[in-house]
Amino acid sequence: MVIKTENISKTYNPDSIPVHALRGVNIEIEKGEFTAIVGPSGSGKTTLLNIIGGLDRPTDGYIEVGGSDISKLSDNELIDFRRNNIGFVFQAYNLIPVLTARENVEFVMLLQNQSEEVRNERTEELLKAVGLEKEIDRRPSKLSGGQQQRVAVARALASKPTFVLADEPTANLDSKSTTNLLDIMAELNRKEEITFVFSTHDQRVIDRARRVITLEDGVIASDIRR
Amino acid sequence: MLFKIAWRNIWRSRTRSLVVIGAIAIGVWAVIFLISFSSGMVTSYINNAIENEISHIQIHHPDFIEDEEVKYFIENPENLISDIQMVDGVKAATLRSISNGMLSTSKGGGRGIRIKAIDPISEALVTHLDEKIKEGKYFGESRSKSILISTSLSEKMKAKVRSKLVLTFQDVNGNITALGFRVAGLFQTGNNAYDLNTVFVKREDLNPNLGDEKLTHEVAIVVNVPQNVEIVQSDIKDLYPNLLTENYKELSPEIELFQSQIKLSALIFTVIVMLGLIFGIINTMLMAVLERIREFGMLMAIGMNKVRVFWMVVLETVLLGMVAAPIGLAIGWFSVVYFSTRGIDLSNYSRGMREIGFSPIIYPNIESDFYWWLTLAVAVTAILGSLYPAFKAIKLRPVEALRKL
Numbered sequence: 053m054v055i056k057t058e059n060i061s062k063t064y065n066p067d068s069i070p071v072h073a074l075r076g077v078n079i080e081i082e083k084g085e086f087t088a089i090v091g092p093s094g095s096g097k098t099t100l101l102n103i104i105g106g107l108d109r110p111t112d113g114y115i116e117v118g119g120s121d122i123s124k125l126s127d128n129e130l131i132d133f134r135r136n137n138i139g140f141v142f143q144a145y146n147l148i149p150v151l152t153a154r155e156n157v158e159f160v161m162l163l164q165n166q167s168e169e170v171r172n173e174r175t176e177e178l179l180k181a182v183g184l185e186k187e188i189d190r191r192p193s194k195l196s197g198g199q200q201q202r203v204a205v206a207r208a209l210a211s212k213p214t215f216v217l218a219d220e221p222t223a224n225l226d227s228k229s230t231t232n233l234l235d236i237m238a239e240l241n242r243k244e245e246i247t248f249v250f251s252t253h254d255q256r257v258i259d260r261a262r263r264v265i266t267l268e269d270g271v272i273a274s275d276i277r278r
Numbered sequence: 279m280l281f282k283i284a285w286r287n288i289w290r291s292r293t294r295s296l297v298v299i300g301a302i303a304i305g306v307w308a309v310i311f312l313i314s315f316s317s318g319m320v321t322s323y324i325n326n327a328i329e330n331e332i333s334h335i336q337i338h339h340p341d342f343i344e345d346e347e348v349k350y351f352i353e354n355p356e357n358l359i360s361d362i363q364m365v366d367g368v369k370a371a372t373l374r375s376i377s378n379g380m381l382s383t384s385k386g387g388g389r390g391i392r393i394k395a396i397d398p399i400s401e402a403l404v405t406h407l408d409e410k411i412k413e414g415k416y417f418g419e420s421r422s423k424s425i426l427i428s429t430s431l432s433e434k435m436k437a438k439v440r441s442k443l444v445l446t447f448q449d450v451n452g453n454i455t456a457l458g459f460r461v462a463g464l465f466q467t468g469n470n471a472y473d474l475n476t477v478f479v480k481r482e483d484l485n486p487n488l489g490d491e492k493l494t495h496e497v498a499i500v501v502n503v504p505q506n507v508e509i510v511q512s513d514i515k516d517l518y519p520n521l522l523t524e525n526y527k528e529l530s531p532e533i534e535l536f537q538s539q540i541k542l543s544a545l546i547f548t549v550i551v552m553l554g555l556i557f558g559i560i561n562t563m564l565m566a567v568l569e570r571i572r573e574f575g576m577l578m579a580i581g582m583n584k585v586r587v588f589w590m591v592v593l594e595t596v597l598l599g600m601v602a603a604p605i606g607l608a609i610g611w612f613s614v615v616y617f618s619t620r621g622i623d624l625s626n627y628s629r630g631m632r633e634i635g636f637s638p639i640i641y642p643n644i645e646s647d648f649y650w651w652l653t654l655a656v657a658v659t660a661i662l663g664s665l666y667p668a669f670k671a672i673k674l675r676p677v678e679a680l681r682k683l
């Protein structure tokens with residue numbers, strides 16, 4: 053089991069105007085899954101991903117990632133946990149603008165104190181895997197939105213995470229780039245058994261997922277595997 | 279990599295960075311210039327005082343300095359001058375007898391003055407008094423007794439070259455003596471107060487009337503290398519343990535005071551300028567952090583810890599300072615070098631300076647150590663200025679920072 057949540061809930065502003073973003077969510081995600089979390093706006097997708105990814109803590113409940121309880125970790129412990137266990141792909145602003153594609157990917161491994169040899173080899177391998185070997189020395193501003201998201205995927209994988217979390221990774225992409233990004237993610241999932249959990253509104257993305265968890269008003273409305 | 283990121287971040291908002299860099303550079307330049315200027319002023323004062331009045335070393339009877347009484351003369355001065363000239367490092371030496379007395383013209387109008395009776399030839403080697411004669415001659419061959427008075431005293435006394443003046447003074451036995459002199463020349467040293475108080479006559483003219491041909495109250499010595507004055511001084515002390523041998527710092531304690539004053543005002547001025555710069559730096563870096571909130575959120579999300587985030591902001595600020603400091607140092611250095619040979623002529627703005635012994639042309643100078651101190655000060659300022667923005671950066675919570683989409 054890669055991720056396991058038990059009855060997690062999240063309430064924003066508990067003291068003033070409480071917003072119950074999650075109310076008792078139980079999910080289990082296995083290694084190698086390619087899972088979409090869907091649901092209307094405000095249903096709690098981002099909140100759920102943040103909690104699974106160790107960016108935020110649940111108000112209540114228990115989460116286990118890679119076999120350890122992360123609901124009680126301190127801020128600094130969470131940073132270390134994220135660095136070594138989770139690859140993030142956000143909707144935008146994924147990359148450090150002053151660094152090239154290569155340096156962006158390398159940066160995570162530097163934070164992990166990997167040797168230069170490992171870094172170089174893995175960076176090139178990953179950027180090749182996302183089809184950007186030609187753009188390796190470009191800065192984000194010289195890449196298209198789709199290319200930027202592919203660098204983000206390569207960056208997310210650089211740390212050899214337990215799983216990759218992507219919050220609406222295709223929201224800013226046109227349909228061609230969306231398909232391209234999904235092809236790459238699906239291929240990495242199939243060949244290297246990398247676990248992907250992503251949220252999306254996009255029907256084309258939903259169609260590609262092998263498991264679709266639907267959130268509604270902070271609870272799981274359906275959970276379909278195909 | 280952090281270094282690379284910090285460096286490139288500086289050039290992201292180029293104009294803003296250049297403005298801070300300019301401010302720091304100007305601050306550094308201003309500090310260097312002002313301090314070298316005031317140090318130049320003090321140096322000119324010290325050099326003036328050494329050159330005209332006190333020389334590097336003076337020797338007296340131990341009680342002379344306090345009372346300046348004629349009876350405190352140096353015993354057995356016969357070999358003094360030749361012995362001292364043998365001491366290593368001595369450039370020139372001269373003997374003087376000194377008496378306080380009154381100067382009056384034939385029309386009356388007495389004025390208290392200090393009579394310095396000198397040996398014209400060796401005196402010229404020590405104080406270059408001969409070069410300061412503005413009118414008339416440096417004694418000359420006249421058969422009557424000659425006196426040198428300053429140009430300002432000549433105005434006050436309404437005495438010209440060739441005027442007759444009378445000196446009244448006490449001899450070694452306490453008898454009051456009056457003696458007529460003819461003005462041979464008018465001098466000007468640059469220190470008006472000194473000029474108004476001092477007249478020069480020849481030892482050979484005055485000494486017989488003071489009571490002894492060989493009478494000597496003072497030996498004035500210049501050394502080859504002013505930095506070695508203490509070494510020469512101690513050699514002379516060994517030679518004449520019973521006499522009081524003092525260097526220019528001991529003779530004129532205000533010199534030490536001036537020198538420490540310069541250091542203190544340098545410190546104060548540096549601190550004030552740096553304080554001003556700190557606020558500019560804080561402002562700039564705060565802007566730099568606040569416009570990158572999402573980026574910091576992302577960096578922390580992917581596992582950059584707070585120590586590194588903090589360090590990155592500090593590094594960026596220090597780099598900014600280290601780009602600016604050399605520019606300011608270079609401009610400062612050039613202006614010091616330029617003006618230290620050319621001088622800054624203040625004669626139009628500073629009438630009073632001559633009165634108290636400051637020269638109206640300032641030659642800025644600065645100790646080279648100061649450049650290092652200033653670099654360090656800029657680094658410290660940059661670090662201090664970066665602390666608050668860096669704290670702001672690590673206080674960000676990644677979820678909230680990222681939500682600002």
Ligand SMILES: Nc1ncnc2c1ncn2[C@@H]1O[C@H](COP(=O)(O)OP(=O)(O)OP(=O)(O)O)[C@@H](O)[C@H]1O
Pocket residue numbers: 064065071072073091092093094095096097098099100
């Ligand atoms: N920091 C916050 N403070 C207060 N309320 C919040 C905060 N973050 C989210 N919420 C609220 O919690 C609920 C769930 O938000 P969340 O962002 O998880 O939804 P979402 O499914 O990701 O929506 P979208 O599809 O628009 O991204 C929403 O009602 C939202 O307004």
Ligand SMILES: [Mg+2]
Pocket residue numbers: 097098099219
């Ligand atoms: Mg969302």
